[in-house]
Amino acid sequence: MQHSILILGGTTEARLLAEALAGQNRFTTALSLAGRTRAPIAMPVPVRTGGFGGAQGLAAYLTDHDIKMLIDATHPYAAQISHNAAEASRISGIPLVALRREGWVEREGDRWRQVESVEAAVSALGENPRRAFLALGRQELLPFEKASQHDYTIRSVDPVEPPLDVPSAHYITARGPFREADELTLLSQHGIDAIVSKNSGGTASYGKIAAARTLGVEVIMIRQPELPQVTSFESVEAVLAHLDQIFPAERGE
Ligand code: NAP
16 A cells, blocks of 8 residues: 655755655655755655645645645745644644754854844844855845945855845855865855854754854854744654554565
8 A cells, every 4th residue: 555745845854755765665755845946956756846825725735635644844944834734734634744953052162143033143243344154045135235334255056146235245056065174165265254044953054163163253043943843853764763653564565
């Protein structure tokens, strides 16, 4: 018997989970992306792209496609879709589990300033001109136009188009993972004295945080948003073990 699983993705963990499930005959797995990146990495399972039309739309999709389990493996800052997933599970009665990374924790030598939002991060940069490294998504950059006294180095997966309306900005397009040694070089070369970052957790983007510690650079860390309380696991292996428990393999599978 095959069980249909829908993974809400957009993270490395979602891809790794899809990879593990793709090899298991008892599951039919599909992965959903928001469509934020122009050329997403190839996935090992069928992909659908774009919003569902809120929690109601997602609930209808789950029912129409006879999904047996919804797995929310979205980015910790993609809070809306996580809330929609919880609500859609409630409406449809289809079980939901989440795969969530722990955020990073400040360590000795770190110079973090924790703020609640991108707007608060802009204010935290202060009045005096600074050389700031922004490791944020394209959608989050606009508020920095209000602080045009700073020099910005901006790294994103897709080009920032149109560019920010500020006198001094350098753009880098790159996709992680980023190694600490390369981040040290980048921060030094650009003379960075502040980093604005989300607390994404995981290892792929931690290099800049470690490099900032070594160089004594301040990190303005945007706190993770509140996420709904649902059954959650921290690793792909733990989700797979849970699926084994809920859908035990039949003889010969
Ligand atoms: P969001 O605010 O949680 O979602 C906004 C809407 O996008 C949702 O209501 C949903 O539309 C649609 N959506 C989001 N994820 C989806 C998925 N996996 N499949 C189908 N539809 C999806 O998320 P966001 O606007 O993408 O991003 C918010 C923050 O998360 C930003 O800081 C961003 O940089 C970060 N982030 C997101 C991703 C990602 O893949 N989405 C990856 C890395 C970082 P409907 O209501 O119409 O269903």
